[in-house]
Amino acid sequence: MLGSLDAIIGPLYFWAFSLVAVCCALGVLTTRHPLHGAVCLIGVLLAMAGLYALLGSPYVAVLQVLVYAGAIMVLMVFVLMVLNQARDDHTPRFDLLSIAGLLLPLGVASVSVNVLAGANALHGPAQGGALEGSVANLAPRLFDTTAAGPGYYLLFELIGVLLLVAIVAAVLLAKRSLAGEPSVTKTEDAAHGH
Amino acid sequence: MTTSVSLFPLLLPVALTLTGGLATLAAEPFLAAERKHDWLPWTAAIAVLAAIIALFAVDTGHVHGLYAMDSARVWLCGGILGATLIALGGLQASLRRDAFPGGEPHALLLFAACGAQLMVMATDWLALFVGVELASLAVYALVGLRRQHAESGEGLYKYFVMGSVFSAVLLYGVAMTYGATGSTHVGAAVQSGSLGLWFFGQALILVALLFKVGAFPFHFWSPDAYTGAPVAITGFMGAVIKVGGFAAIGAQWLALIVVANGGGVPADQVLFLDRGIELTVLPGWLSVLQQIVLVLAVLSLWVGHFSGLGQRSARRLIAYSSVANAGYLLLALALPAAGSVVSLGSLWVYLVAYAIATAGTLTALAWLADHDDRHDDLDHLAGQCRRDPFTGLVLTVFLASTAGLPITIGFIGKFLILSDLVAKGWLVIAILAMVMALIGAAYYLGLLATLWGSESKREPAPARSALAVAALAVAALAIFALCWPGWLVPGQMPGNPKVAAVSP
Known part of the structure; x- marks a missing residue:
């Protein structure tokens, strides 16, 4: 039924x-x-x-x-x-x-x-x-660290590195001014002036 | 039964590179701005050297069927780490000269090298994707380092947006492949009735990888991205990402042959890149795919060489040279007649030859370019080699290798690819590639003539980097030393590829 x-x-x-x-x-x-x-x-x-x-x-x-x-x-x-x-x-x-x-x-x-x-x-x-x-099916598979397991925990760890790299990349590109780099704020001011 | 921990020595080179990246990143805030470029490149370089030493100790095998190691992969990882070392020197020289406020680029370089090594080692599509993203994200930031320059922003934006789109294409292809095989393993057997779905998925993956290596018609981003990046990074991108991308393409190609033979790679086994596979039958779909790849290869050669001829900027010139080299590398994928063994030894040899020479060329050019790489055009570079004979000499070696002059590793690479092509019966394409190689040689030697030519009026910029000098000297020697018979990848010399591809 x-x-x-x-x-x-x-x-x-x-x-x-x-x-x-x-x-x-x-x-x-x-x-x-x-x-x-x-x-x-x-x-x-x-x-x-x-x-x-x-x-x-x-x-x-x-x-x-x-x-x-x-x-x-x-x-x-x-x-x-x-x-x-x-x-x-x-x-x-x-x-x-x-x-x-x-x-x-x-x-x-x-x-x-x-x-x-x-x-x-x-x-x-x-x-x-x-x-x-x-979740009950997924978690044991994701964190199965036995040799016979799928090893997804390894990818999980690597994705941690990936996110760290993304943060570093974003900070490097978007920080308002890196120490002692006045030229960025200058160009921003120029852009606002238009 | 092995425990999972005992599998980890395979990942040691990657782990050491990663540790170096993390250590460099962690040390960065504790150093005064003017000391950053003194210490951080060396921290990174020591980690890379340790990883290179670890390469001599790793075994053959695989970790959970996700990442594998064999002699070809050791060789390719060695190429990646060597190019990283050279690029670290170039980065130190140019960032120090510009007084770049921040040491993160050195760490990002190592993370990108990690990603590229993972791409080389991947035997699972998801594992490959993680490697691709790790390499790409780090390189996006490196391309945009000179963020106050408009062309840097343009290059970064184009590369980032197109890169994201093609990452999505890659994942879409992986999803289709998973649907057709029920597994993300490279070379998994196709379920009956799902060949169309599988082929479509594989085609999308190939398209995404061709974008990553900048082959025609997916090369449109590379001149802008290469020009936007600092010169030292241009060489790193061209070398390292291409090694990773072509290793993935090569693994996919072997997997396609396994499936064409009507089989599949079992989940507990992996494809080793240093073994050949016998092509028992050549099905129509593989034949068509091969013809498409060969056409793309010839067009890459054409576009690369002829668009490069008129360029004044050294970076743009190298960008088109990289498109042309993608063409040579694709030629190595040509298949023999059914019944013979397919091995990709010539691809691996050419790839490392190309990587070392490109990273070396661009690091040497970064050395000669002025503050902010303002003077990387031929007019300003003219005669610079006379003022700086050491850089001029190593530059000559690298360009000679790229041009394929004898007694350099570049010659061996070109020779292996072209003689393979002839042996496989693609005589017309081999002759065409030969003619293109001559045109290419003409423009590399033309560049050299300009560099050594008339007396320069410009004072050379004060670049300083012991790391760059050491790395360039070793790399220039390696260009010759690797030609020594028997120093190439074990089992990779033509004539002995008679080993089964699938092995426990």
Whole structure:
């Protein structure tokens, strides 16, 4: 009984999330106000989180909301507000170059759809409430340090280094002035003067 | 049954490089601004030297199927570390001359070298991605070091945005491959009925890697990024990222052959880069892919050599030279007829020859360029070698190797690639590449003629770096010494690649 209900509700959620994701993505492309674009992007990310949850990965779904739709987008909206970007009525929505540029992603998308439709499904639908991507399944696999394990803990550690490098790179590039470097503030003043 | 800890000696060179980077970073705030470029490059250099020594001690094997080591990978990691050492010298000389306020670049250089080594060692697509990102993020910051210059910002912006897009392409390809094989292992067997999906995923991965190595038609970022970066960093980017990228392309190519033979690499085994694989059948999709790669190779040669001819800026000239060299390296991927063994020995030899010569050339040019690398154009560089005979001499050696003159490692690399091409039956392409090599030689020698030519009117900028002098001298000797028979990668000389690729 429950199975048949799943068969109706699952696709229903899938199409709803997909519709939201696609519409919001179109919104990101077509809106003239950067802030509206950011809000549309949050919509895309939230809908993606819903899709991940449907695929049996609640952990990834929660992270998607917390990190992408939450932290990163808050930062982005914050930056947009600081820069006080107003509605842009000057730039044409589409010019010849952007329409030509549209062909490439459309081509990639059509090939993707084609090969994905042609491929055999690797896994069947999730069986009887087993969540493959639950924290309980994921954590032992991620931190399995035995020799026979997948060794993902190694990648986890390396990603720690990666984040450190990202911070160092960002500080080096964005610090208002490195010690004894007056030229940066000078150019900023010049930019404000325009 | 081995415990996981006993697998770690394989990662020792990377771990030492990483430790050096962290130590350099941690020491940076405690040094006075004027002392930073005295101590930090040496801290970093000692770590790199320790890593090079560790390379002689590492075994063959793999860690969890994620990262592997074999004689070809030792050789490539050696190339990366050597180029890093040379670049550290160049960075010390130019940052000290400009009194750059901050010692982080030295640490970032080591992190990038770490990432490139991980790219070389990766036998898993996710492990490769971590390496690619580690190398790229560090290099983005290094490209933008001169942030008060407009061209530095332009180069950084283009490189960063395009790099992010192609990182996404790489991940998209990995996702498709995972969908078709159920594994992120390089060379995993394809599930029945999913060949199309798998091929699409592999094609996307190849496109992303071709971007990273700057091959035609994904080279458009490189002249701007190379020009925006400080000269010493230009050499590092050209050398180190290319070694990492081509090692990944080579591993992918061997994996494609395994799958073409109808098999796959089991999860507990890895592909070793120093072994050949017998190509039993040449399926249509691989044949098409090979033809595309060869066309890209020839176009890279064409664009690299002919766009380079008119350039006045030494950095732009080297950027186009790097596109051309990507072309030679792609030629090494040409496949023989079905039934013979494919080995990529010539690719590995050429790659390290290219890396050492490029890092050396650019470090020597950084030495000759003035404050802020303002004078890296040919008009200002003219005659500089006469004023600074040591730099002139090593520069001559590096450019001779890049041009492929005999008794240099560059010649051996070009010779191996071209003779392989002929042996595999691609005579027309080999002749074409030969002609391009002659054009290339003409412009490297032209650059040398300018550098040694008329008396210079400009006083040389006061560059100081014992590290650069030592590294350049050793590198120039290595250009000759590596030609010594038997000093090349063990098992890599043409003629003895008859070992199975898949091994426990």
